[in-house]
Amino acid sequence: MARRIKRTKGTTPPALTADSPCPCGLPDTYARCCGRFHSGEESAPTAELLMRARYSAFVAHDAAYLLRTWHSSTRPPHLELDTGMQWTGLEIVDTTDGSAFHTAGAVTFRARYRHHGNRGELHERSNFEREQGAWVYVDGTFLE
Template identity: 85%
Template sequence: MENEAMARRTKHTRGTTPPTLTAESPCPCGLPAPYGECCGRFHGGERSAPTAELLMRSRYSAFVVHDAAYLLRTWHSSTRPRHLELDPGMQWTSLEIVATTDGSAFHSSGTVTFRARYRHHGNRGELHEHSNFERENGAWVYVDGTFVE
């Protein structure tokens, strides 16, 4: 659901233009490294995220910049949609990692609970979810998630 909910509004409507990030821009995921050294290296395909948490952060950043190709590439094959259209009216504003379990180089699965804040056509909202991740062909991928009340 993490990414299903983030992408739920698939109908194209008038909206904001996703931010253009340079390698030196602050990374949208909230870590202190610049985008090029943080999520940008995963988006560019240079590396795969080494932990479930870093994959979650990079997927959040992909929603920020509307990188549907990266989102599909990092979605588990059993739950991946055929295509993904991102709502241009969604503006993701911040990510907070609430908790993680497993998901390191020593695990085959892990979870990340997070809060992602957004504006949709000027209205503020928050997505609070517990997401499941697994390794597929050696790389971390998003499987599914449940909303946290």
């Protein structure tokens, strides 16, 4: 029987551990899914897996990973993540190219969140390219 964690408005979610379900939505633990990319053990082999790992980095408040996987031409000098933002779900809507055989790709997704108790959704088409052989985030376009 699955247990639900009851939270009150404004509380911090439980910490992400190696054995936690991966926030990206794939059916594996954080350590065996996006955690291996965050640790630097491996690089995401596709644009979609990088998109999932970056989403999980937002969940984990891992600004270093987000900056490390941002294209050098569009990367900000620093990144401060809003501690009031709680990411609650990811849906991959579409992918274009971005496989091991491509040098560019795009991923369209919907990411659900709560910000200071208010629910919302980010719908974006993100563009990715290879930089020095590794997939990196270039930019994105917000969709309605």
